[in-house]
Amino acid sequence: PLDAVAQEKSYKFALSLGWTEGESGQHLDRGYRDAVAAMGGELTVADASYDAKRQSDQIDAFVQSKPDALFVTASDPAAIAPAVKRAIDAGIPVFAADSLIPGVAVTSTAMSNNFGMGEYSARFIAEKLGGKGKIALVDLPANETWDLRAHGLRWALRQYPDIEIVGTWSYNSTGATTPRAGVESLLTAHPDIQAVWSAWDGAAMEGALAIRAAGKDGVFTTGIDGGKQVFTHINSDTGVALSMAQSFYEMAQLNVYYAHEVLAGRKAPRIITTPVYAVTKDVLKGEVPDDYDVPGRAQQLGWQRAL
C-alpha cells in the first residue's frame, strides 16, 4: 500500500501524440496529463503535428529512454507501427488511444466504436430524410480505423435502398484542398444533395458553412468527434445536425489507468471501447460543455451513451 504508492511515483511514462491540433488532440493531451498527475508517475510528451516520420523518430527517442510505459496516439497508425514494434521489442508496454495500430501487439487500446459511429450517423441521416434522398460523403480513408466509419455508413445504408450516395470526396492529410472546397465542388456537381455525411466534425462544420454560403437551406451535415466547436455549430444552427462525440479524455485516462495496472502485475484488456454520445441540438439544450468526456460528466449532463 504505502510502498506501492512510492513505487508508482517513480514510474516514467512517455507520451507520443500524433497531433495536438484540434480538440481531439487537446482532450487526449489533457487526459494523459491529468491522469498521470492523479495516479502517479512522470510524463514526457512529444507531439508530431500529423507527421508520421517525425512521430516515428520521437518514438525511437523514447525507446532509448526506456520509459515504464509508452502512450501513443497515432498520426498514421500503419506508418508508426514499425517504431511501435521497436518499443515493444525493447520490452516497453505500449498503450494506444484513438486508433488501432495494425500488426503490432500493443498492450491495450482505448478507442471508440468507429464502425458504430458511422452506422449511427448514417441511420440518423436516413431517418431525417424519411428514408429517401440524395447524400454525399466526405471520408477519411487514409487511416484504417477512421475508414471504419465509412464502412459503418455503407452497412447501415443497405437498409435504406432509396438513399443514394451521389458523390464522395476523400480528404488527404496534407489538406492541399480544404474540406470546404471539397463540399463546394460536391454541391456544384450535384446541386440536389440533401445531406452530407462527414467522417469527422471538421468537414461537417466547413461543409455546413459551404452549404450556408450556397444558400441551400435545409441541407445538413453530420460529423464525428465532438467538442466545443462543433457543439457551438449545432447550437447555432449552422447546418451541422449531429456530432458523434467521442470520449478522448476518457481514452487517455484508461490508458494511464491500465498502464498502472500492468506495471502492478495485473492484466489490461486488449481493447476497450469508450463511450460515444450522439449530440444534437436537443441534447445540448443550449450548452457547450467542454468536459463531457470526463468520466461521469455525461451522466450529470443527462446525456445517453449512444454506443
Next chain:
Amino acid sequence: MSKAIFQRPVQLSLGRVVTILLLVAIYVGAVVFFASANERFLSWSNGQSILRHMSASGLAALGLTFVIIVRQYDLSFPWVASFGGMTTGFLIAQGFPLAAAIVGGLAASLVFGAINGIAVGLMRLPDIITSIATGSIAFGLAYLYSNGVSIYDNFLTSGILSLNDARIAGVPLPPLLFLGIAIACWVLLERTRFGRAFHATGENRTSAYYSGIRVRSYVVASFCICALLATLAAILVSAGGGQADVRMGANLMMPAYASVFLGTAVFGRTGIPATVAGTLFMSTLLNGFNVMGVPFYYGDAIVSGVLILALSIANPVIHAHVRAMSDLLRSRDSRGA
C-alpha cells in the same frame, strides 16, 4: 515635335503574341472541354466557386509579385500568413471587433514582412535563407496562441464568415476584394512613380540607386506587401473554414509561385496582369477537373504540366531550335526545287 514619339513600340514581339494567344487557346479549349463534360461547369454557381478559389491563392500571388519584381524570393509568406491569421483568430476569440482583429493580424504579419525586408533589403542577407528562417519562426510562433489548436471561439458571431460569404450585387465578396486589390496593385506598379521605382529596383538595383530611388525601402516595402496580402489570403481561408488554424497559410506557397511564374513565362515580364492571368488559368483548370470528379491529387500534375508547357513556349533555347529546324526544312525545300 519629334519624330521619335510616333514610332510604334516594337517590343511586343511575334513570339510573345503567339505565346499569349496559345495560352488563351488552351484556356478556351479547357473551358469547352469541361463544359462538355459537365454542363454545370459553366453555371454561375460554379463560376463563383472558381472566383472564390482564385481569391485566396490570388491574393498571395499578388503579394509575391512585388517580391519577384524586386528580384527577390520570399519563402516565408505561407507561415507568416499562418501567424497573422492565428493572431486575427486569437483576437476574435478574445472578443475584439472583427476590424480590429484583422488589423491586428495584418500588423503581426507586417512585423515579419519588415524583418524580412530589413534583413534582405538593408542588411543584404540572402533572401532564400532568411525567409526560410523567418518562416520557421513565424510558424513556431503561430502555435503560441493556442498550442496549435484551431481557434474558433466567436467565429460564428463575429461576422468574419461574411468576409467569405457576403455578396455584393450577387457577386461573392472574396473575388471583389481580390479584383479591387489587384487593380490597386496594378495602378501602383504601372501607373505611379512608386511602381517605376519597384521595377527599376528589380531590374538594375545599382542604377536605380544612382537615380535617386530608395531601393532599400522598396525591397522592404515589397516584403511587407507580400506578408500583408498573404495574411489577407489566410484570413479569407479562415473565414471560409470558420476557424483559424496554424496551417492555413501552408497551401498558399505553390499556387502563388506557380501563378506568378506562369504569368511571367507567358507575358515575358512579371506583373499584375500576368499574375492574375496565371491565377485565373490555374483556378479554372483545377476547378474543372474537380467538377469532373477527378481526384484532387491530379491537380498538382495539371498545374505542373501547364507550368512546364508555358515555360517551353517562352523558352529561347526551344525557340532557337524551332527556328533552326524550320530553316533546315526550308533549305531542303529550296534544294529540292
Next chain:
Amino acid sequence: MPNSVAIASDAVLALSGISKRFGPVIALQNIDFDLQAGEVRALLGINGAGKSTLVKILSGLYHKDGGEIRIAGARVELGSTSAARQAGIASVQQHPELVESLTGYENIYLGTEGSGGILGRLDRKALQQRALELVARFGLTVDLDQPLGQMSAVEKEAVAILQALALDEIKVLILDEPTSVLTEREKDQLFGIVAAVKARGIAVIYITHRLDEVFEVADSFTIFRGGRVITTRSVADSGLRVLEIAELMLGTDLAAVYPDRAQVAGNEVVLAMQGLTLPGAFADVALEARRGEILGIFGLLGSGLDELSKTLFGVFRPMSGTIQLNGKPVGFTSPECAIRAGIFLVPGDRKTEGLTLERDVAFNTTLARLSRVTRAAFLRFRQARQDSAALADKVELSPRNTYLPLSAFSGGNQQKVVVAKGLFAEADVYIFVEPTVGVDIGARAKIYALIRELSRRAAVIVMSSDAEEAYGLADRVMAFHQGRVSLQADAIDTTREVLLAAGLSGAAQ
C-alpha cells in the same frame, strides 16, 4: 580571287570574302584580311563598324554567312569556340568572362586542368607550376594566387590574356578593347605583354577606340567602316596622324572633337569643398566647381576619383571635411538627397550604374527625376514620351526610337542616354565620370558638345582617366594622385603633358 591565294602562302591568318548579317543589318561585307606572324594589327572603326563581329567570328562565337578562313594556308571552319582555339586562335573579348571566385591560375587553366574528364584529378600544385612557367615565359609579374575578385582590372586582363596564351600552338591572339578599363600605368603593362607575345611570333589583332595607342603598340592598322575594310596601312609607312585616321573612320572631315573653352573669369561658385577625407580613398581634398565652366579632373583608376564622385553624390559618407552647395553646408546620406539638392552623377559604368538595360529610352531618361513626369504620384506617359523624344533629338540618339530597350543600342548611344538622363534631372552640379569609355570618336564629340552646353547653366565636373579628355574638355584642370590633389590650374595655363605627369607621379609643378 587569285591575289588572296598568293598572300595566303605566307600569312598566318587569311580571310577572304567574309560576310555576316543580322537580320537586316549587314555587319560584315566581303571582308578580305590577312596577318603575318608576329604582326600586331590594330582594328579601327566607329561603333558598329563591324570589328567585334569579325572578332567573334574568328573566336567561333558567331558563324560567318560566307567567305573562307585560312590559318597557315589551311582552310578551317571555326564552328565553335573550341574549334577556334584548336585552330590556334585565342581571343580576349571586350569584357572577358572569368570566374571571380577562382584564383588567377585556376582561371587560366579552366577547362584544361587535366585529363580524365570531369572526374579527373584537380592538381593545384601542378597548375601553379604551369602558371609560373607561363608567366615566366612572357616575363610578367602578377600574383596569380589570389581570387580574381580581389584583383585589379589590369591583373584580370592579364589573367584573361594568359588564359588565351596558355593554349598550345597559338598563332593569333585577339584583344578586343583591352584598355577600355585600364589606367595609364596599367596600359603600359599591357603593352609590355603585347610586345612579349609578338616577340614569340604570335600575331595580334588589337581593337581600340584610343587612336594614340595605335602608334604605341601596333605595326599596322585596318580601318573598318560600315562592315567593309576601308584601308590597311603600316604604321611606319602611312604617315597618317590621329586626325587623319579619325577622318577615315568617320568617312567625313572630322570636326574638332573638343568644344571651345569658356571664359573662366568671375563665375559663381556652386559647389565647394574643403578637407574632404574618406579613409582608404582620398584625403584632404578641396575643390570648387563654378557655374559656366568645366572642371576636368584627371586621375588613374584607383586614384580615389571614383570614390570622390560617389562621396559628392551621397553614396559614401566622408569622415571629415565640408561640402558647400550654393554657400550652404550640406551632407548627403544618399543619391536621393544629392539629386534633390541639385547634384547629379553621370556614372562611369553605364551598364551597372547608369541604365536599366531591359527598359526603353523613356523609362531610363526620366527615372532620375520622376517628379517631372508625374502628377500626384501618377505618371504622365505622354509627357514622358515627349520629353524623352526631345532628349533623343538633342543627343542625336541613333536609332531615334524611344520605345527601344537600351540593350538594343550600341555603347556610344547608351552613353548618350545616360547623358540625356542627366539633362532631364536638371541639376546645378553635374559630375561626369569617364563620360566616353568605349565611345567612338563621332559620338564622343557629340557628348562633349552636350557637356559644354550643360556647363553654361550648371557647374560641371568631368573625372577621367584619360588625360587628353580631361585637358581637352576642361576650363580648369586638376590632377589626382593616390587620393590627393596633385595639380590645380586653369587649362590655358598648363599643358596636357603636365596634367598627365601630375596624375601619374603626384609631382605638382
Next chain:
Amino acid sequence: MTMRTHSMASMGAGLPKLHTLLRYGLFFVLVALFIGFALAHPIFSTWGNVASMWRTASIAGLMFIGLTWVIASGEMDVSFMEVAALSGMVFAFQLQAGASPAAAVGVAMLCGAGIGVVNGLLVGYLAFPSLIVTIATAGLARSFAAILGGGQPIYINDSGVVGHFADAVVWGMPIIGIAVVLVYLLGWFVQERRLFGHYLFAMADNRRAMEQVGVPCKPIVFSLFVISACGSALAGIILASSLDSGQPMIGNSFFLDGLTAVLLGATVIRFGKPNIIGTAIGVCILAIMVNGLALLGMPNFMREIFKGVLLLIGVAIAVTAAPKSKSI
C-alpha cells in the same frame, strides 16, 4: 611573382583569423547542442540514442547530399522531397503488387531518377529556370505518388532485404549510418579533389566563362540534378521501409529541413557556399533537435522557432563577417 600556398577553399584565402573561427562556428554549435542535451537528459548521450539519431540523420543526409551540390552550383531543387515520396510509393506499390524487393527498389530508383533526368534536361540543356522547373516536377511527382495509392499511403507487409538493411546494425552502429558516412566521405573527395567539385562551385559564379573554355557545364548540371534525385529516391525507399508504408506526403518537414540543413551548412567550411561537410553538420543539428526536444518533452513548435533563429543568426554572421563592398 609571388605564390602563396593555397588554402583549402579559395574564397577563404584572404580572410583574417576571426573568419577562420567563424568558419567552424556551426560545428561548435553542434557540439554545444550535443553537450547541452546530454546534460539536460541522461538518456540523450547513451549509445543507443546516438545510434538512433544517427539513423534518422542518415536518411535525411542521403536526401540532401545532391541538393547541396545543386544549390552550390547556383541552381535550385525543390523537388527532392517529392522525389523521395514518389520512390517510396513506387517501392511500396511494387511490393504490394508482388514484385521482389530488388525489383521494387530498381523500379523505384528509376522513377526517382526519371524526375532528376527531366530536371537535368530542362535546366541543364534547355536553360529553363531551375526553381520553376523543380516546382513543376515536384508537383508532377507529388501527383504520381498520390495517384499510385489513390491519395492514400500504401502499406508494406514485408520489405525484405531493404527493410533488413534499413534496420541492420554492426557493432552497435546502424549499417545505413555507416553507408551514408561513406557516401559523404566519397562526396567530400569528389567535391574537393576532383574537377567535378571544382567546376560545380565555379558554375555558381560565371557559367558563361566556363562554357567558353569548353567546360561541359550542361552535363554537369544534368548530372547534379540526377544525383540529387537518386539520393532522394534512395532515401525515400529506405524511409518507406522504415515506416512500413509508402507515404504520398512524407511530411513537409523534410522540405524546410533540407533547405535549412544545406543553407546552415553553407555558413561553415566554404563560408557562404553550400558544401557536403556543412550539410552533414546541419543534418546532425536538426536530428539532435528532434530527438533532444522529444526527450525533454518540449513542444514541436519550439524546434521550429529555434531552428529559424539559428539559421538567421548563422546567415547574419556569415554575411556580416564576409569581406564586402559598400552595399546599396
